[in-house]
Amino acid sequence: MTPAMPNSPGTSPSHRILLVRPWNMPDGVGAGCCGGGSTKGLCVATGHEAPHGDPRFRERAGWDAFAEMYLAVKDTVRGRADLEVVDPRNHLYLLPVLFGDARRRGVERWQALRSALRSPGYAAIIVDGRTVSSGTLRTPEEAVRLIEAALADALAAGDRRRV
Amino acid sequence: MPAVVVAITVFALFALGYIYYSRYLAEKVYALDPAFVTPAHELADGIDYVPTNKHVLFGHHFTSIAGAAPIVGPAIAVFWGWVPALLWIVIGTIFAAGVHDFGALAVSVRHKARNIGSLTADVISPRSRILFLCIIFFLLTLVNAVFAVVIGNLFVAFPGAVIPIFVEIPLAIAIGQYIYRTKSPALVPSIVGVIALYFLIWVGHHNPIELTALADALGMAPRDVWIVIMFVYTFIASRLPVWLLLQPRDYINSHQLFIALGVTFIGVLVGMDRIVAPAFRGDLPEGSPNIFPFLFITIACGAISGFHSLVSSGTTSKQLDKETDARHVGYVGALGEGSLAMASVLAVSAGVAATRVEWDALYPTYGDASAGATSNFVNGIAQFASNLGVEFTLATVFAAVVVVSFAATTMDTGVRLQRYIVQEIATILNWKRLSRSLTAAGLIAVAVPLLLALMPGSDDRGFAFGTLWRLFGTTNQLTAGLALAVVAVWVTKRMRNPIAILAPMVFLLVMTTWALIIQLGEFWDAPERWVLVPLDLVILVLALWLIVEAGIALRRSLADRRTGPRADAGEGDAMDTTRPSARDDQG
Numbered sequence: 001m002t003p004a005m006p007n008s009p010g011t012s013p014s015h016r017i018l019l020v021r022p023w024n025m026p027d028g029v030g031a032g033c034c035g036g037g038s039t040k041g042l043c044v045a046t047g048h049e050a051p052h053g054d055p056r057f058r059e060r061a062g063w064d065a066f067a068e069m070y071l072a073v074k075d076t077v078r079g080r081a082d083l084e085v086v087d088p089r090n091h092l093y094l095l096p097v098l099f100g101d102a103r104r105r106g107v108e109r110w111q112a113l114r115s116a117l118r119s120p121g122y123a124a125i126i127v128d129g130r131t132v133s134s135g136t137l138r139t140p141e142e143a144v145r146l147i148e149a150a151l152a153d154a155l156a157a158g159d160r161r162r163v
Numbered sequence: 164m165p166a167v168v169v170a171i172t173v174f175a176l177f178a179l180g181y182i183y184y185s186r187y188l189a190e191k192v193y194a195l196d197p198a199f200v201t202p203a204h205e206l207a208d209g210i211d212y213v214p215t216n217k218h219v220l221f222g223h224h225f226t227s228i229a230g231a232a233p234i235v236g237p238a239i240a241v242f243w244g245w246v247p248a249l250l251w252i253v254i255g256t257i258f259a260a261g262v263h264d265f266g267a268l269a270v271s272v273r274h275k276a277r278n279i280g281s282l283t284a285d286v287i288s289p290r291s292r293i294l295f296l297c298i299i300f301f302l303l304t305l306v307n308a309v310f311a312v313v314i315g316n317l318f319v320a321f322p323g324a325v326i327p328i329f330v331e332i333p334l335a336i337a338i339g340q341y342i343y344r345t346k347s348p349a350l351v352p353s354i355v356g357v358i359a360l361y362f363l364i365w366v367g368h369h370n371p372i373e374l375t376a377l378a379d380a381l382g383m384a385p386r387d388v389w390i391v392i393m394f395v396y397t398f399i400a401s402r403l404p405v406w407l408l409l410q411p412r413d414y415i416n417s418h419q420l421f422i423a424l425g426v427t428f429i430g431v432l433v434g435m436d437r438i439v440a441p442a443f444r445g446d447l448p449e450g451s452p453n454i455f456p457f458l459f460i461t462i463a464c465g466a467i468s469g470f471h472s473l474v475s476s477g478t479t480s481k482q483l484d485k486e487t488d489a490r491h492v493g494y495v496g497a498l499g500e501g502s503l504a505m506a507s508v509l510a511v512s513a514g515v516a517a518t519r520v521e522w523d524a525l526y527p528t529y530g531d532a533s534a535g536a537t538s539n540f541v542n543g544i545a546q547f548a549s550n551l552g553v554e555f556t557l558a559t560v561f562a563a564v565v566v567v568s569f570a571a572t573t574m575d576t577g578v579r580l581q582r583y584i585v586q587e588i589a590t591i592l593n594w595k596r597l598s599r600s601l602t603a604a605g606l607i608a609v610a611v612p613l614l615l616a617l618m619p620g621s622d623d624r625g626f627a628f629g630t631l632w633r634l635f636g637t638t639n640q641l642t643a644g645l646a647l648a649v650v651a652v653w654v655t656k657r658m659r660n661p662i663a664i665l666a667p668m669v670f671l672l673v674m675t676t677w678a679l680i681i682q683l684g685e686f687w688d689a690p691e692r693w694v695l696v697p698l699d700l701v702i703l704v705l706a707l708w709l710i711v712e713a714g715i716a717l718r719r720s721l722a723d724r725r726t727g728p729r730a731d732a733g734e735g736d737a738m739d740t741t742r743p744s745a746r747d748d749q750g
Contacts (some may be wrong), residue, residue, distance in 0.1 A: 063209075064210070070207075070213065071207065071208070072499060084215065085213045086216075087223060089349055089353065089417055090219060092222060093216075093218055093219050093222060095350075120348050121344030122348075124348075134348075153226035
């Protein structure tokens with residue numbers, strides 16, 4: 001049986017949570033054709049399918065903390081919010097999204113722009129355009145607590161706006 | 164004809180390709196299913212397997228595939244006229260590259276996001292694993308040799324680029340360390356990095372660095388000194404952790420990629436430069452290579468590049484949120500690469516010269532076209548930049564820095580990857596010492612392309628691009644042929660019509676084999692290039708081996724189709740547990 005996919009078509013969560021990867025854990029690289037994918041040790045060779053234990057991918061060990069946090073957040077917000085993991089360099093995507101989300105919260109233009117420029121920090125957690133954590137890689141428990149609080153605030157603010 | 168008209172026409176054709184052809188591929192050939200649980204969800208680990216928004220993933224995918232290679236091929240290929248070059252880019256992108264990049268992504272997603280190397284072993288045959296590794300070994304060797312020569316030539320032709328390129332290294336490390344230590348947002352530091360780089364371009368422009376005296380003292384050509392320096396640098400750089408140099412430099416490079424594309428297309432729009440190159444070149448000088456098959460291996464990246472299958476299946480497939488996103492990420496990624504190749508055609512057919520006479524002086528023979536390719540591209544882009552008010556000579560340094568940055572990063576990555584390939588091959592051959600020594604593998608990864616770049620006769624104009632580039636193109640197309648064979652077998656097993664994959668695969672393998680046979684004769688007749696005879700021969704054997712393996716695998720899958728799945732179906736078949744329903748298959 002096909003398990004249900006989070007955020008699958010038909011569901012439309014009204015919140016967006018962005019997790020900014022630690023800067024040394026990005027995805028694509030501007031390495032160029034015939035050179036791309038270096039950052040993650042592009043798996044060209046069959047022996048590199050499971051690089052976790054491979055000493056050549058030593059730096060990956062530090063990424064596990066982020067992974068644990070991501071998995072905890074994913075389980076917590078499933079179906080309630082869109083969860084996206086973004087490379088910190090991806091300003092072309094981040095800036096408009098952060099600006100738009102902040103504007104939807106009723107933040108003024110200039111303030112929204114400033115917030116968008118400052119938000120994508122190291123391991124940042126951003127809920128509906130509001131940075132709830134930046135500069136520190138949170139434990140799974142901390143991250144979930146911060147996100148729950150932010151979602152509750154957003155819900156309350158939405159109720160106030162409707163009233 | 165105004166270059167802007169060509170650009171708009173090509174973009175319109177790409178849009179049609181996306182709207183109609185990629186939809187056909189998605190629905191009828193790859194049978195994508197929006198409800199399919201992708202490996203990003205099924206195996207989510209927060210590191211490799213992360214469901215990612217399709218626009219975000221497109222950005223990551225595109226910055227991983229776009230670079231210097233789609234610039235060089237078209238800059239040479241306009242020698243045959245700008246229309247054939249552009250036609251191959253447009254047709255190749257829509258009907259070959261899109262099919263290939265998209266297909267590699269789709270097949271990988273249906274096989275737990277495994278890379279094309281391991282899929283080759285399962286889908287084609289276990290033997291083909293070594294075939295794949297050999298092709299990649301030659302691909303990376305030729306990439307590293309060619310790009311070392313590119314950089315050497317550009318440093319000699321544009322000595323103003325030396326300071327910005329070399330100061331970019333500590334600059335990138337400093338920016339990386341700043342972000343790492345302060346854990347601050349990357350936007351401002353990386354913009355500061357780009358601004359600092361542009362300031363360095365101005366400094367370099369006024370303080371060009373030439374190595375003539377050192378080269379004389381060593382009894383070498385200045386270009387060769389730069390080549391040696393670049394390989395020493397890449398050997399050291401490949402030993403550094405990626406977060407120390409490669410990643411922060413990529414921050415700056417990714418900004419440069421978009422700035423260069425913006426400058427090109429806005430410059431074309433503002434300047435309304437006209438194409439002065441001949442549409443078709445009927446008056447080719449005697450001894451010129453024939454357009455068939457050489458156009459199709461001269462432009463590899465930009466029309467179709469086998470390397471993209473490694474990116475599609477290596478990293479992108481692990482992050483696909485919905486299977487249907489593969490169309491957007493894979494196909495549009497190929498269109499982006501085609502756009503870069505088109506920019507190169509415009510630069511060397513409209514930007515580089517104001518009149519046909521000027522253009523003819525730059526492209527008198529194939530050797531000149533090859534030798535001058537990157538310089539012509541640099542001058543063409545500089546012309547577009549000067550349309551925007553930048554001083555022309557300063558703009559040449561800007562364009563040279565863009566090309567060298569991408570070429571240097573490609574070398575960094577190429578040497579890094581080549582070490583793994585050498586170790587992988589050594590493991591298969593049971594050469595334990597080599598398989599365990601990163602230093603020895605690194606030395607081989609550097610020494611082989613270095614010898615190739617400095618081999619006797621390499622000082623001949625056009626050697627790097629007239630000869631090595633064509634060999635690179637053939638190996639790149641072989642990689643694409645291998646990936647297409649994997650996709651074709653998979654599609655056939657799923658009871659879908661594989662013609663959309665078989666057509667580009669057969670075309671590529673025919674062009675590649677044809678070119679290798681012609682080149683073999685050329686190298687045989689040129690005693691100073693004897694080294695290339697065995698190299699060409701080995702690649703030819705790999706090509707024939709690939710054709711045989713692909714033929715056997717396809718025949719087997721067609722037989723399976725008639726008789727139903729085999730009881731001894733391989734792992735790849737067994738893993739493909741998400742075959743579309745019978746209703747879908749009849750669709």
